[in-house]
Amino acid sequence: MDIQALIREIPDFPKPGILFKDITTLLRDADGLRYTIDTLAEKCADLAPDFIIGMESRGFIFGAPLAYKLGAGFIPVRKPGKLPAAVHSIEYELEYGMDRLEVHQDALHPPACRILIVDDLIATGGTANATAKLVQQSGCQLVGFAFVIELKDLKGRDRLPEVPIVTLIEY
Numbered sequence: 001m002d003i004q005a006l007i008r009e010i011p012d013f014p015k016p017g018i019l020f021k022d023i024t025t026l027l028r029d030a031d032g033l034r035y036t037i038d039t040l041a042e043k044c045a046d047l048a049p050d051f052i053i054g055m056e057s058r059g060f061i062f063g064a065p066l067a068y069k070l071g072a073g074f075i076p077v078r079k080p081g082k083l084p085a086a087v088h089s090i091e092y093e094l095e096y097g098m099d100r101l102e103v104h105q106d107a108l109h110p111p112a113c114r115i116l117i118v119d120d121l122i123a124t125g126g127t128a129n130a131t132a133k134l135v136q137q138s139g140c141q142l143v144g145f146a147f148v149i150e151l152k153d154l155k156g157r158d159r160l161p162e163v164p165i166v167t168l169i170e171y
């Protein structure tokens with residue numbers, strides 16, 4: 001199935017020079033959504049994660065159904081001030097600005113925790129790399145990354161630790 005055809009491109013959003021990949025048009029297509037989750041699940045099954053970490057907010061949309069399919073738990077990584085209990089946090093650089101990510105301190109329990117990090121898209125890799133650091137600082141085992149979309153020219157994968165990286169669409 002050609003899910004690339006279901007992704008809309010919006011020029012100059014959220015600021016001039018960014019060609020935004022809008023996945024809402026993929027999400028509203030029932031067959032496209034099912035195909036996306038099923039294909040991610042097939043490609044990630046061998047990684048056998050205990051938990052999927054999804055980054056706010058589009059990482060939640062793909063990460064939670066993927067966790068359900070793989071029989072894993074889901075752990076949200078959120079923007080500052082959103083999680084109610086004690087958090088670990090990390091600052092990072094993204095394609096358009098600086099930001100911080102937080103995860104609940106008690107969400108990651110080594111050693112029995114194989115973690116797969118999931119987001120809609122990898123651009124510079126800053127978000128995924130920061131999330132990987134949160135996982136590694138916890139002592140849990142990072143088993144891989146999964147992204148629906150990879151922007152290859154930005155070479156985000158070069159910034160990531162050496163674990164398998166699953167992607168469905170490359171630009």
Ligand code: AMP
Nearest residue numbers: 019020021095121122123124125126127
């Ligand atoms: P990065 O940290 O540079 O890899 O950026 C990844 C995060 O920013 C992901 O959560 C994406 O949702 C978002 N993002 C970055 N660039 C784009 C883009 N061109 N279109 C849509 N989302 C983007």
